[in-house]
Amino acid sequence: MNAKDNFLKVKHLYNRAGFGISYPDLHKLSKKNLDKVVSGLLKEPKQNMDITLIDTAESKKQLLAQLGLYAKKDLTDDERKQRQEIIRTQNEKSRDLNIAWINQMINTANPLREKMTLFWHGHFACRSNNPFFAQQLNNIQRENALGSFKTLLVEVSKSPAMLQYLNNQQNRKGKPNENFARELMELFTLGRGNYTEQDIKESARSFTGWMYDKDGSFIFRPNLHDANTKTFFGKIGNFQGENIIDLILEKPETASFISRKIYKFFVNDTPNEDHVKELAAHFYNSKYDIAELMKKMFTSDWFYSPENVGSKIKSPAEFLVGLSREFYVTYNKPQVLIQLQSSLGQYLFNPPNVAGWPGGQSWIDSSSLMLRMRIPSLILNDGEIDFSGKADPEDEAVIALNRTTKQNVVKSFVNAKADWPKFLDTFPKDFRPLDLAEFLLQPKLNSKITNMVADNKGLRSTTIEITSMPEYQLC
Structure with a gap:
């Protein structure tokens, strides 16, 4: 390959796998073998990349105060002011968190990890009015951005932000709430058409008791869990939440759904189904190793085809x-x-x-x-x-x-x-x-x-x- 071709390929790679590249870095990297450039992008960061803007102890203290105030029917004037002050502080911290992440993306030495965090942020879309919960979920997505999809999925499912957003906090034995179970399959793993309404009901029963406690940590409450037998995807057992996730990941449709979404984000808004199948098979066979999926995509000739260069609108x-x-x-x-x-x-x-x-x-x-x-x-x-x-x-x-x-x-x-x-x-x-x-x-x-x-x-x-x-x- 001539130097000009490699120059253009590395530029395209960094525009899609990151947020662009400086001219000196491009000039230097274009002299390397492309596989080595991709390996450099996939390298684990040397230091912790977590955003730690919101203090854990302070947030837990605030959450306990807020729960106490919301539990009361009649508030004094001082208590109303206290509640308003907590909400004002939370809104302010939420804005600060947004800016902290933007600044991290601007200044990062690990652009692919932040770009993947941005992808998972949209895939596991979640709103939380608690900035500590939002920061925690963002860090889960960053830590597992290029790791095991199973680990990422379990950690996201256990996060207070997602448990609250999709009402699993209200999912209990005898009164199952199907919101999380439905979105888990429709939006996070399988896509529509690959499960039944009965599968949703049985999945919801399996996730009963998955909650967070009063200081914002995940907790499994056995007394609220439906321990009776369930039938999910035709299999019978006393399933809990992680068993459901395992059964979902056994289906190749999950690898196809994630690979197609990754393709649309990183390659082209119009998926080439042959390329998606190629990625999905690799992803499934690697036991859902995200880094392996990304390496396969970035080292494929079709990733650099003319129809895939300069063809996506920047978010x-x-x-x-x-x-x-x-x-x-x-x-x-x-x-x-x-x-x-x-x-x-x-x-x-x-x-x-x-x-x-x-x-x-x-x-x-x-x-x-x-x-x-x-x-x-x-x-x-x-x-x-x-x-x-x-x-x-x-x-x-x-x-x-x-x-x-x-x-x-x-x-x-x-x-x-x-x-x-x-x-x-x-x-x-x-x-x-x-x-x-x-x-x-x-x-x-x-x-x-x-x-x-x-x-x-x-x-x-x-x-x-x-x-x-x-x-x-x-x-």
């Missing part, structure tokens, strides 16, 4: 993180990252529902595309921005009620600083605007772009122009 998170990493951006008021996510339709830790964000073409509509094309020049030149764009689904009803009234548009200075000297110093002295365009854009350059940059003399002005193009939204 808002990928777009904001990639832009910030590429230009070494510092946000003096990080709150703007929350506003940008909300306006672009992907507010992390707040998926629209348990199915997560639909992705693909849904990331773009006429208003969000115009905003996306303005954001690079605003961030790189510290411009003023008005936030409207896509609303959170829970806010839609409020917006509908207010449509007849005059609305105030929120305006804000981005208040960000790109490190232009650091960015420009990454390129050789003889680097031309055309070279820059080829580096910054994933789709092949067309005549319109080549003609435009041919007239441009400076790398900085070329950068602003290129990042403001629709093509920059593709990876």
Whole structure:
């Protein structure tokens, strides 16, 4: 393979497996064998990558106080103020957690692990008004992002965030709640059509007693568990939750469902079923080793086929993180990252529902595309921005009620600083605007772009122009 081909392959790999790559790193890695580059991405981090913004002891203390207040029918004025203060603190911590994760993605030395965490964040979509629970689930997804899918699935299923979100806290003997059991099969493992309504009922009975205690730790309550015989997928036994997970993983349809979703996220929104079958067989035979699945995908020739390069729309998170990493951006008021996510339709830790964000073409509509094309020049030149764009689904009803009234548009200075000297110093002295365009854009350059940059003399002005193009939204 010639150096140019390897250069383009490594660039594509890092755009999909991470959030882009600097020119010096690309130049260095393109001299290596591609299999070694993939192995480098899959390497275990040397240090713990957990986000530890929210203190465990403080959170547990707050949770106990909150439970005590919610248990009371009549609250004193002081108790009402205390409850409001807890909610205010939780909302503030939730915003801080969001920004902490964005910053971790921007600064990580392990881009694939964070990209996989982002994938699992959408796959196991969950909302929690308790920021400690949300942080805990995010760390579970990160720790197991490239490990055993079974371990990841069990740990997610036992997390207080998911137990609360899908009502398994109310799932008890004699009164089974089917919410978690249904989503476990429909959205997390098998996909529709691969189980029956009776399987859902029997699965729900098996997960009775899976709860979290008053300080937010997983607990199995035997006295609330249905210990009677169940029939699941035609098999009879006194099943508990982990037995159900084992039986689900025995089905090759689970490997197919996960592999197809991984393919759509990392390769192409339109799956090639032959390639999905190839991945699924490898995943199943590896006993659901996620790193093996990713290695198989990233080392396959078809991953680098022209139809799979520059063909995916960046999610808002990928777009904001990639832009910030590429230009070494510092946000003096990080709150703007929350506003940008909300306006672009992907507010992390707040998926629209348990199915997560639909992705693909849904990331773009006429208003969000115009905003996306303005954001690079605003961030790189510290411009003023008005936030409207896509609303959170829970806010839609409020917006509908207010449509007849005059609305105030929120305006804000981005208040960000790109490190232009650091960015420009990454390129050789003889680097031309055309070279820059080829580096910054994933789709092949067309005549319109080549003609435009041919007239441009400076790398900085070329950068602003290129990042403001629709093509920059593709990876």
